[in-house]
Amino acid sequence: AQSVTQPDIHITVSEGASLELRCNYSYGATPYLFWYVQSPGQGLQLLLKYFSGDTLVQGIKGFEAEFKRSQSSFNLRKPSVHWSDAAEYFCAVTGGSYIPTFGRGTSLIVHP
Amino acid sequence: SQTIHQWPATLVQPVGSPLSLECTVEGTSNPNLYWYRQAAGRGLQLLFYSVGIGQISSEVPQNLSASRPQDRQFILSSKKLLLSDSGFYLCAWSPRRTAEKLFFGSGTQLSVL
Numbered sequence: 001a002q003s004v005t006q007p008d009i010h011i012t013v014s015e016g017a018s019l020e021l022r023c024n025y026s027y028g029a030t031p032y033l034f035w036y037v038q039s040p041g042q043g044l045q046l047l048l049k050y051f052s053g054d055t056l057v058q059g060i061k062g063f064e065a066e067f068k069r070s071q072s073s074f075n076l077r078k079p080s081v082h083w084s085d086a087a088e089y090f091c092a093v094t095g096g097s098y099i100p101t102f103g104r105g106t107s108l109i110v111h112p
Numbered sequence: 113s114q115t116i117h118q119w120p121a122t123l124v125q126p127v128g129s130p131l132s133l134e135c136t137v138e139g140t141s142n143p144n145l146y147w148y149r150q151a152a153g154r155g156l157q158l159l160f161y162s163v164g165i166g167q168i169s170s171e172v173p174q175n176l177s178a179s180r181p182q183d184r185q186f187i188l189s190s191k192k193l194l195l196s197d198s199g200f201y202l203c204a205w206s207p208r209r210t211a212e213k214l215f216f217g218s219g220t221q222l223s224v225l
Contacts, residue, residue: 032212043118043202043216044156051212090156100214102148104155 118217
């Protein structure tokens with residue numbers, strides 16, 4: 001069975017600082033990995049995804065993520081955070097089926 | 113382009129009352145459809161998914177049910193709501209036979225009092 005762990009419930013950063021949100025997955029083969037963002041009271045929007053190929057993937061809003069098979073990780077990064085990035089971030093994994101498994105989310109707080 | 117509509121946005125219901133949440137997708141055919149529930153601080157819990165009309169798979173046994181009467185319509189129901197049914201309900205769709213990307217509705221905030 002596939003699973004996702006997001007070890008940080010809350011992350012607080014200052015505006016302009018760099019950001020890294022952690023995600024670890026469990027899956028027996030090559031996973032499909034995703035990061036979604038959710039603004040308060042809204043649905044989720046896809047930031048980026050990894051299926052194969054280059055392990056560093058670029059997404060929308062200046063985000064990127066790196067797939068590291070040896071560490072079973074898919075951490076999300078952004079070099080300079082903006083106040084509008086404050087939101088809930090979800091990592092998800094699917095093993096090629098149509099049932100993604102989501103992590104419990106990391107709440108990003110941005111201080112001015 | 114594809115769009116997903118979910119309503120109502122907010123709902124307050126007494127314990128023991130029925131529930132019906134509706135979700136429709138436009139601009140695509142044969143989508144996979146999903147119902148998720150999001151409780152505070154607990155991430156997304158998959159409730160039901162459907163790969164076709166009348167085909168419903170339940171992930172979590174509870175007093176909720178789902179139906180797919182048409183290809184692009186997905187309904188979440190309950191005959192008698194419990195306090196524990198409160199939460200944020202999200203409908204989503206993905207292209208058939210793949211979860212390459214999920215497209216989410218804007219959600220329904222359900223409060224059971």
